[in-house]
Amino acid sequence: MDLNTACMKTLSIILAGGRGSRLKQLTDNRSKPAVPIAGKYKIIDFPLSNCINSGMRRIAVLTQYRSHTLNQHVQRGWNFLRSDFNEFIELWPAQQLTGGNWYQGTADAVYQNLTMIDGLDSEYVLILAGDHVYKQDYSIMLKEHIESGADVTVACIEVPVQEADQFGIMHVDENDNIIAFEEKPSSPPTMPGNPNVSLASMGIYIFNTKFLCEHLKSDAIDAASSHDFGKDLIPLFVGRSNIKAHHFSNSVIANESFPNKPYWRDVGTLTAYWESNMDLTKLVPELDLYDEEWPIRTAQYQRPAAKFNYNYEERIGTALNSVVSAGCIVSGSTVEQSILFNNVRVNSYSHVNKSVVLPRCDIGRHCRLNRVVVDSDCHIPEGTVIGEDPIADAARFYRNSDGITLVTQDMIEALVEK
Numbered sequence: 001m002d003l004n005t006a007c008m009k010t011l012s013i014i015l016a017g018g019r020g021s022r023l024k025q026l027t028d029n030r031s032k033p034a035v036p037i038a039g040k041y042k043i044i045d046f047p048l049s050n051c052i053n054s055g056m057r058r059i060a061v062l063t064q065y066r067s068h069t070l071n072q073h074v075q076r077g078w079n080f081l082r083s084d085f086n087e088f089i090e091l092w093p094a095q096q097l098t099g100g101n102w103y104q105g106t107a108d109a110v111y112q113n114l115t116m117i118d119g120l121d122s123e124y125v126l127i128l129a130g131d132h133v134y135k136q137d138y139s140i141m142l143k144e145h146i147e148s149g150a151d152v153t154v155a156c157i158e159v160p161v162q163e164a165d166q167f168g169i170m171h172v173d174e175n176d177n178i179i180a181f182e183e184k185p186s187s188p189p190t191m192p193g194n195p196n197v198s199l200a201s202m203g204i205y206i207f208n209t210k211f212l213c214e215h216l217k218s219d220a221i222d223a224a225s226s227h228d229f230g231k232d233l234i235p236l237f238v239g240r241s242n243i244k245a246h247h248f249s250n251s252v253i254a255n256e257s258f259p260n261k262p263y264w265r266d267v268g269t270l271t272a273y274w275e276s277n278m279d280l281t282k283l284v285p286e287l288d289l290y291d292e293e294w295p296i297r298t299a300q301y302q303r304p305a306a307k308f309n310y311n312y313e314e315r316i317g318t319a320l321n322s323v324v325s326a327g328c329i330v331s332g333s334t335v336e337q338s339i340l341f342n343n344v345r346v347n348s349y350s351h352v353n354k355s356v357v358l359p360r361c362d363i364g365r366h367c368r369l370n371r372v373v374v375d376s377d378c379h380i381p382e383g384t385v386i387g388e389d390p391i392a393d394a395a396r397f398y399r400n401s402d403g404i405t406l407v408t409q410d411m412i413e414a415l416v417e418k
Contacts, residue, residue, distance in 0.1 A: 006146060007055040007139055008086070011122035011209070013113075014047050015106055016130030017064030017094065022269045024398050025408045026375060031063065033130035034070035035273070036358050036376070038280055038289060039325045039339050041298045042073055043267060046135070047128045048089070049296045054138040056126065057087035060116070062109050064094040064102055077299025092116060105227035106203075111216040117209070125212050127205040127229065133276055133287065134264040135253035135294055136204075141246045145206045150244040152211065152237055154178065155204035157248040157264055158197040164188035167200035168230050176245045181235045199245055201230060202264060211241070255288040263287045271402045274373055277356045281321050281337045303327035303342060315348055333363075341376075353387075375408040381416075 020032025033044035081087035103109040145153040171180035171189035252262040267273045303326040308317035310332035319335040332348030341359040350367040358376040370387030393399045398406040
């Protein structure tokens with residue numbers, strides 16, 4: 001079987017049902033994969049784009065928690081595949097087909113959709129998280145999986161050994177056979193021949209379909225299991241099945257400016273989300289969104305170009321080291337090292353610094369924002385100052401231990417009511 005045929009025989013399953021509670025109020029009304037990122041995208045655009053660019057065009061998106069925004073985005077922005085060529089991107093909501101429970105874990109989410117999987121005649125199943133930001137050619141990982149004769153292949157990324165206690169760590173031999181798995185170990189195993197790094201699981205798996213289905217059925221009746229790939233199934237396979245590690249560096253779409261720094265981010269916390277956006281304001285970001293050979297797609301809407309108004313003393317519309325998206329108006333204000341998503345307006349005499357402003361926000365005159373994440377549809381009142389007084393910020397908004405302040409419209413309205 002050639003690689004193109006193997007890709008068409010692969011079902012890609014994106015696990016997109018998570019709430020992402022560590023993102024706090026950003027996920028009150030949307031699932032984590034639907035959170036906006038990088039100026040114009042949503043997080044789920046990255047695994048979806050990787051699938052399409054890798055030649056994998058049979059994709060199921062498993063949804064559950066507050067999925068309306070995600071459903072709408074996928075339906076409007078990702079409906080271009082050809083069903084007559086057996087291509088599709090389908091939304092598979094939790095239908096409680098196996099009883100009255102919602103998805104109990106990542107493995108259970110796939111298990112509850114076995115009927116649909118059985119009907120698709122796939123030979124391989126690619127399991128992906130819907131909440132990571134990276135660029136990867138899955139076809140390279142699939143080729144390695146097939147050639148190795150593995151039952152399951154786990155994508156792994158090298159992490160400094162001093163940071164390995166934050167991840168699920170794979171212990172491999174010289175041939176990349178996984179011989180042990182430890183969740184957040186205090187004394188992590190290192191790579192053969194390199195004592196400075198460990199191999200961390202990325203939550204990306206390729207299974208032979210028959211092998212996967214058999215073990216999902218066994219796991220479903222195991223009362224002691226939490227029905228999670230990382231916690232239950234992957235450790236179970238070690239020493240019993242042919243389980244291989246795939247090095248992310250072999251399939252990453254590398255940035256030529258950073259050939260030895262594969263970019264992968266889990267944006268699961270408010271600080272990680274802020275940092276991922278701030279990465280893009282650098283002169284040369286590690287994540288290259290300007291690569292025409294590996295485009296990141298998204299839903300496109302008709303919007304005017306960004307506009308900058310006024311050129312008077314103390315009232316100059318300007319943006320420095322920033323990403324300013326379509327539909328924005330920077331009117332007599334300064335935006336510095338920040339990201340403005342679509343249709344944001346920053347009014348005169350305001351200063352926005354090191355901040356992430358989501359779509360359709362209006363920042364009033366004489367405001368100062370520093371290290372702030374502003375949720376969609378916020379109207380920041382004139383004269384508001386955020387990011388200079390930690391005590392005041394924590395009393396009015398949500399401020400984490402890293403000094404990042406999250407602002408939502410509900411928080412603003414609560415202040416007005418007081």
